[in-house]
Structure formats: C-alpha cells, structure tokens
Amino acid sequence: MNQQEKQLETLTEIRSLMERSSRFISLSGLSGIFAGIFALLGATAVAVNYGFTFDSMFYYGKAELETGEANLSFYIFFGIIALSMVVASLTFGYYFTSKKAKKNDLAVWDSSAKRLLINLFIPLVTGGLFCAILIYHELLPLVVPSTLIFYGLALLNASKYTLNDIRFLGICEIILGLASAIFVKYGLLCWTIGFGLLHIIYGTAMYYKYER
Amino acid sequence: MKNYIDDLNKAFESRIRLGIMSILMVNDSVDFNTFKELLNITDGNLASHAAALEKLEFILIRKQFVGKKPNTTYAITKKGRKAFGEHLDGLEKLLKKRE
Numbered sequence: 001m002n003q004q005e006k007q008l009e010t011l012t013e014i015r016s017l018m019e020r021s022s023r024f025i026s027l028s029g030l031s032g033i034f035a036g037i038f039a040l041l042g043a044t045a046v047a048v049n050y051g052f053t054f055d056s057m058f059y060y061g062k063a064e065l066e067t068g069e070a071n072l073s074f075y076i077f078f079g080i081i082a083l084s085m086v087v088a089s090l091t092f093g094y095y096f097t098s099k100k101a102k103k104n105d106l107a108v109w110d111s112s113a114k115r116l117l118i119n120l121f122i123p124l125v126t127g128g129l130f131c132a133i134l135i136y137h138e139l140l141p142l143v144v145p146s147t148l149i150f151y152g153l154a155l156l157n158a159s160k161y162t163l164n165d166i167r168f169l170g171i172c173e174i175i176l177g178l179a180s181a182i183f184v185k186y187g188l189l190c191w192t193i194g195f196g197l198l199h200i201i202y203g204t205a206m207y208y209k210y211e212r
Numbered sequence: 213m214k215n216y217i218d219d220l221n222k223a224f225e226s227r228i229r230l231g232i233m234s235i236l237m238v239n240d241s242v243d244f245n246t247f248k249e250l251l252n253i254t255d256g257n258l259a260s261h262a263a264a265l266e267k268l269e270f271i272l273i274r275k276q277f278v279g280k281k282p283n284t285t286y287a288i289t290k291k292g293r294k295a296f297g298e299h300l301d302g303l304e305k306l307l308k309k310r311e
Contacts, residue, residue, distance in 0.1 A: 007303055013227075014234040014300070021250055022238040111246050 024112040024162045026101035029211055031093035032169075032203025038092075039195035042085045043188065049077060056187040060140045075135075100211065112161065120158040123150055144187035148177030148194045163210070169202045220306070221299045223268055228253060228261045233296045236271060236288035244284045262286060270295060 019025060050059055063074045094108075101108040127150020131143050152173030159167035173194050180190035224230050231251045235242055247258055265271045270292030276283050288296075 004307065007307055010227075010230060011300075011303055011307070014230060017231050017234040017250060018238045021235040021242070021246070107249055110249060111243075 020106065020112070022112065022161075024110075024116040026097050026104065026106055026108060026113075027116075027162050027166075027206075028093075028096035028100040029203040029206030029208075030096040031089075032199045032206060034092040034096070034203075035089035036196050036199030036201075036203060038085045038088045039192065039199060040197075042081045043192040043196060045081055046078075046188070054189055055185055056141070056144070056189070057185055059188060063138075063140055116158055116161040119161055120154050123154040123157055126150065127154065141184040141187060142181065144191045145177045145181035145184070148173050148180060148191060150177075151194075152177055163206065165206060165209070166202075169198060172198055220302045221295055223265070223270065224296065224299050226261065228257065229265060232258075232261060232265060232286070233270065233288070233292065236286060237293065237296060241274075241285045241287045243286075247286070265292070268292075268295075 046059065050062060053059075063071055065071045098108040107113075127146060130150065131146050134140070134143050134146060152170045152175075155166050155170030155173060157170075159165075159170060176190050176194045176198075180187045180194075183190075224233060228251060232247065235247065235250060244255075244258065247253075247262075248255070251258070262271065262273060266273050269289055272287045272289055274285050274287070276285070
C-alpha cells in the first residue's frame with residue numbers, strides 16, 4: 001500500500017468513527033415501510049368497522065351514543081387499533097434494525113441507540129399525554145393533528161442522533177399536522193397519509209440509499 | 213515548497229490514538245466500554261494510549277465509581293481539539309497535493 005492510500009484509509013476510518021460514535025446509523029428503511037403498512041391496515045380497519053368516508057367528523061360522531069353518553073366501544077376499538085399499530089411497528093422496526101446492525105457488524109444497543117431513543121421519546125411521550133388530555137376534554141378532532149405534530153417534532157429532535165434524512169420526514173409530518181388541524185374534516189385522511197404513505201415513501205428511499 | 217508532513221502530529225500516528233481523538237471530537241464524554249466496543253481493542257491497550265494522550269493534555273480522564281463499579285470517562289481538551297484539527301488539515305493538504 002502506498003502512502004496516499006494509507007492516508008486516505010486513515011481519513012475514511014476517522015470519518016466512520018465520528019459517525020458511528022455520534023449517530024445511530026443502523027435504523028433500517030424497512031422499519032419505516034412496515035410502520036407505514038401497519039398504519040394503512042389500521043386505517044382500513046376503521047373504514048371496515050364504521051364504513052368508509054373522507055369526512056372524519058362522521059367517525060368522531062360515533063364517540064357519543066344517542067343518549068349523549070360516551071360510547072365506550074368506540075374508545076376501546078380505537079385504543080386497540082392504536083396500540084396494535086404501535087406494538088407491531090416497534091417489533092418489526094427493532095427486527096429490521098437489529099438485522100441491519102448485525103450485517104454491518106455493529107451493536108444494536110449502544111450509547112448512540114440510547115441517545116436516539118431518549119430524544120425521540122421525550123417529545124413523543126409528551127404528545128401521547130397531550131392527546132390523552134385532549135380526549136379527557138372531549139376535543140377529539142384535535143387528537144389526530146396532535147399525533148402528527150408531536151411525531152414530527154419527535155423525529156426532528158431525533159434526527160440529530162441518527163441518519164439526518166429523517167429530519168425531512170419530521171418536517172413533512174409537522175406541516176401535515178398543522179394542515180389537518182385547520183381542516184379537521186380531513187383529519188383521518190391526513191393521518192393516513194402522514195403515518196402510512198410518508199413512512200412507506202421515506203422507508204423505500206432510505207432502503208435504496210443505504211441498504212442496497 | 214512547504215513540507216506538509218510537518219503539520220502531521222506524531223502523537224496521532226497510531227490507529228488507536230486516531231480513533232480515540234476522532235470519537236472525542238464529536239462526543240462530549242465517552243466511557244471506557246463504549247471505546248472498547250467502537251475501537252475493538254483490549255483494556256490495557258486502550259488505557260495506555262489514553263494515558264499517553266492525557267499526558268500530552270489532549271484529553272481529560274475522569275475516574276468515578278458507579279456503585280462499586282469503576283467508571284472512567286474521557287473528554288477532549290481545547291488543546292487536543294486544536295491539535296487534532298491541525299492534524300486533519302495536514303492529512304487533507306497532503307492528499308490534495310498528491311492528486
């Protein structure tokens with residue numbers, strides 16, 4: 001090996017160490033694609049159960065019985081859908097990410113992963129609690145925009161600790177969230193685009209950019 | 213003609229020292245085990261290179277106890293940041309000149 005090749009290799013190694021030690025780079029695009037698919041399945045389940053319409057107010061109306069009481073089965077149905085989507089997305093997300101880490105001979109659980117999760121979950125848990133408060137005050141139409149906005153902010157915050165591309169997805173989710181807060185009638189449509197379509201587009205782009 | 217090799221710091225010639233400095237450039241503080249994992253080296257090897265860098269005042273070593281376990285963390289100093297930055301510039305110039 002000549003001197004120049006050696007120095008070039010040194011620089012490459014320095015760069016790789018800086019990146020590996022400060023950012024969690026094993027996040028797999030396939031995780032995003034699957035999260036998107038689960039979101040679409042969730043939206044489909046809602047449409048199958050209550051009938052399909054673009055008007056979100058129709059679904060929100062189901063939250064109350066004709067007697068004016070809260071419709072418990074509505075909250076249970078949406079609770080189960082939301083929970084299963086989160087669990088499925090996280091499980092598959094972890095599976096693909098650990099597979100990618102193994103392939104690149106990196107640890108899945110290290111300080112960069114910890115840092116990423118902490119910074120992702122602080123805004124995310126805040127958003128979750130805020131949504132619970134909105135439901136408590138019976139402000140259902142604002143729940144969907146809030147999930148998009150807080151998720152977008154969480155991604156934006158996390159982008160400093162993982163592949164920077166996720167920043168763009170975060171900004172798109174925030175814009176979509178604000179739009180859906182104005183046009184609450186299309187809230188669920190925006191939600192399906194934000195969590196379904198955007199995840200699939202982002203995941204596919206990441207997969208082709210980093211994993212092929 | 214300037215000899216760019218003068219800009220290269222002898223202290224950073226070893227692969228491990230380069231690694232330690234690279235990681236500390238982008239992290240506020242890094243612990244012993246994280247270094248071991250990232251650099252794939254043994255305890256003794258890491259300790260001796262870190263001690264050498266500390267002696268040059270390029271890094272700070274802080275030893276603490278978490279419960280009964282010793283926990284050593286490392287951070288870069290101002291002097292270390294400057295020296296490593298110059299070293300990187302030197303490498304870059306050297307490569308550009310030969311192109």
